Amino acid sequence: MTKLTSPPLTMLDKYFGAGFEGIYTANVRATGGETDHGRASGIVRSDDGHLELDLRMPEAMGGPGGGTNPEQLFAAGYAACFHGALALIAAKNDIALPHMAVDVSVTFGRDPVDGMYTLTADIKIHLPGVDCEIAERLVRATERICPYAKMARQGIVNIVTLQAEPKRRP
Incomplete structure (x- = not known):
């Protein structure tokens, strides 16, 4: 059985390349x-x-x-990513967060802009026993580095490609 460990703090190291550098693709x-x-x-x-x-x-x-459903899957990814980023920032600052929790609610609803559909996300961070000022600093720093928070705030590069297959003849 493999022993699980937290990611290294080097995950917070800055990248100075000229373009996007992919690390992992799901x-x-x-x-x-x-x-x-x-x-x-x-x-x-x-x-x-x-x-x-x-x-x-x-x-x-x-x-x-x-x-x-897609909303649950998105909420799960957002919660896990934000939780992980917050844990890394806390560890880098030698702050223990033993009972930390991140709740994400994703709501599917009607979009008044185009009359179709859109999503909203509500993120609630639980940091019991952590001073309010420190907690706010940690959460704001996490918002700046969490890829899901950045995507929700800034958008995402989105490339849609049709991979057409030839029609089969009867």
Whole structure:
């Protein structure tokens, strides 16, 4: 069994390259399942096999529930990333955060700008026993370095490519 350890503080070292330098790429495929609709009956699988989840429409959106959904997956990623970044900053500053928790709520709703849909995220940080001024400093520093917080604030490079397959003849 592999002993788990926290990432090294060198994760906080600055990068001074001329362009984006990828370090890790997660690859996940969504398929439509029974209804040919990823949100309603889909399955998401990572290429390494560590993630395989059934997707279902939540009851609040008229679905049956019984599976996860894109909002839960995004909230999970955001919470984990923010928690990890906050832990690194605290460790670099020799501040113990033994009971830290990060709650993220992602809400799917109507967008008044285009009449379609959008997401909102609400992040709640729990740092019991930490002085308020220190806690605020840690959280503000984390907002500046957490990739999910940066994406939510600044946007993300988003490249959509169609990989068309030739139509099969009967």
